[in-house]
Amino acid sequence: MATSYLLVDGENIDATLGNSILGRRPHPDERPRWDRLLTFTQDTWGQPAKGLFFLNASSGLPMAFVQALRALGYTPVPLSGTAEEKVVDIAIQRTLDALLERDDDVMLVSHDGDFLESIEPLIDGSRRVGLIAFEEFRNSGFTPLVARGMEFFDLEHDTLAFNAPLPRLRIIPIDEFDPQQFL
Structure with missing residues (x-):
């Protein structure tokens, strides 16, 4: 069975x-619930997911966070x-x-256009490739990749990774519009 790499x-x-x-440093309770992203990836693609969380540890290793991730x-x-x-x-x-060089699927969690060149060849029709980000902040270079088959998931609304709604201004598809949210 293939693996989904998150x-x-x-x-x-x-x-x-x-x-x-937020316009400020997020409080711990305002950050994504990282476990929900791993579960979301497994549930969405129906196969085991292996989460790799990349950290810049040049100035030291945040042991409490590393232990929590593990x-x-x-x-x-x-x-x-x-x-x-x-x-x-x-x-x-x-x-x-x-x-x-592998047959595994890949889900990237980032807005960064620096990954476009490396992710584009993975969209080859033989594997699933996804991006999780805030739609309004993802690099515009991802848009043609979505048209070619890369799946896109909104970090807040699709993955349900946050405990409380974020103060985002986003374009609402009419099928999702609920006037109660504005009344």
């Missing part, structure tokens, strides 16, 4: 949540490098490239 760019999600949605079923990937190196991006790109 590749999490936690720094990117945290930065988007803090800078673009308890949730993730494999933490702590990385280090120079201040100029985007170690998380480099590692995710290398992982996407390595997945080309």
